[in-house]
Amino acid sequence: MNLYEAIGCRQSVRSYTKREAPEHLKSKILSFFEKTSRLNDRIRIELEILEPDAKNVRIKGMWKVEAPYYLALYSETVDGYERNAGYIMEQLVLYMTVKGLGTCYLGGSRPDQPVKNGKKCVILVAFGYPEGKLYRESPLAKRHPLSSLCVFKEEAGEQMKTILKAARLAPSAFNAQPWRFIVYSDRIYVFARKPRISLKAEKGMRDFSMGVMLSHIMLAAEELWMELKTETEEQFAAKAYKNGDYVATLTLR
Numbered sequence: 001m002n003l004y005e006a007i008g009c010r011q012s013v014r015s016y017t018k019r020e021a022p023e024h025l026k027s028k029i030l031s032f033f034e035k036t037s038r039l040n041d042r043i044r045i046e047l048e049i050l051e052p053d054a055k056n057v058r059i060k061g062m063w064k065v066e067a068p069y070y071l072a073l074y075s076e077t078v079d080g081y082e083r084n085a086g087y088i089m090e091q092l093v094l095y096m097t098v099k100g101l102g103t104c105y106l107g108g109s110r111p112d113q114p115v116k117n118g119k120k121c122v123i124l125v126a127f128g129y130p131e132g133k134l135y136r137e138s139p140l141a142k143r144h145p146l147s148s149l150c151v152f153k154e155e156a157g158e159q160m161k162t163i164l165k166a167a168r169l170a171p172s173a174f175n176a177q178p179w180r181f182i183v184y185s186d187r188i189y190v191f192a193r194k195p196r197i198s199l200k201a202e203k204g205m206r207d208f209s210m211g212v213m214l215s216h217i218m219l220a221a222e223e224l225w226m227e228l229k230t231e232t233e234e235q236f237a238a239k240a241y242k243n244g245d246y247v248a249t250l251t252l253r
């Protein structure tokens with residue numbers, strides 16, 4: 001199974017056994033992090049595996065899931081850092097899925113030391129060996145249909161549909177699925193719905209989720225050997241939209 005294939009069968013795992021992950025697997029996760037694609041490679045980030053049982057760390061917060069391990073991603077808090085963090089963390093989550101580990105994002109939890117080397121903990125992901133099922137068949141994922149997420153301005157070919165299906169399966173905070181797409185035959189205009197409440201934390205989790213979704217598009221394009229160009233068009237970025245924010249224009253060849 002590769003990362004693209006893992007998109008179709010990953011699910012959040014909220015119950016874990018006490019089985020230990022071997023040291024070499026933990027090292028592989030940390031070295032895979034170095035190879036992940038980034039939306040902005042100028043943003044300084046750091047990854048750490050936290051083990052509350054073995055070391056003196058505590059995880060606290062709302063909607064917490066008990067697990068033997070937590071992956072913590074720390075980042076500089078510059079423009080676009082949440083989206084960049086989501087893009088990277090989802091590649092790690094899919095990597096762990098491939099390796100037989102269950103995962104669950106924890107947007108409301110933080111370690112008791114939320115700052116490391118001047119970088120802020122953006123997200124925690126609980127992981128370990130699952131108590132129940134690791135995989136789920138993609139039709140069972142609770143997601144909006146593509147017809148609700150997309151406005152098709154031109155007919156989408158098979159490759160475009162494959163890419164949109166991968167985007168649709170992305171996990172998001174509260175399963176809010178904030179992404180909306182205006183679709184042409186060779187490009188997608190990506191928008192993010194405005195958060196229900198305009199809290200900074202809520203917008204941060206929305207932007208993180210947008211990064212998660214963009215990593216699915218990147219992996220699907222790679223699987224199809226397509227070239228993906230991501231740009232921000234100033235004329236759209238400067239415009240205020242009633243229901244959402246313009247995120248990017250993606251061109252696929």
Ligand SMILES: Cc1cc2nc3c(=O)[nH]c(=O)nc-3n(C[C@H](O)[C@H](O)[C@H](O)COP(=O)(O)O)c2cc1C
Pocket residue numbers: 010011012014062063064065104105106107108109141142170171172173174175205208209212
């Ligand atoms: C940014 C983010 C934050 C999340 N925070 C939590 C959380 O605090 N607790 C939790 O149980 N699940 C959390 N989730 C998991 C989502 O609820 C889950 O991904 C979504 O409901 C879709 O379900 P699935 O992952 O099984 O496909 C979070 C997901 C994302 C992407």
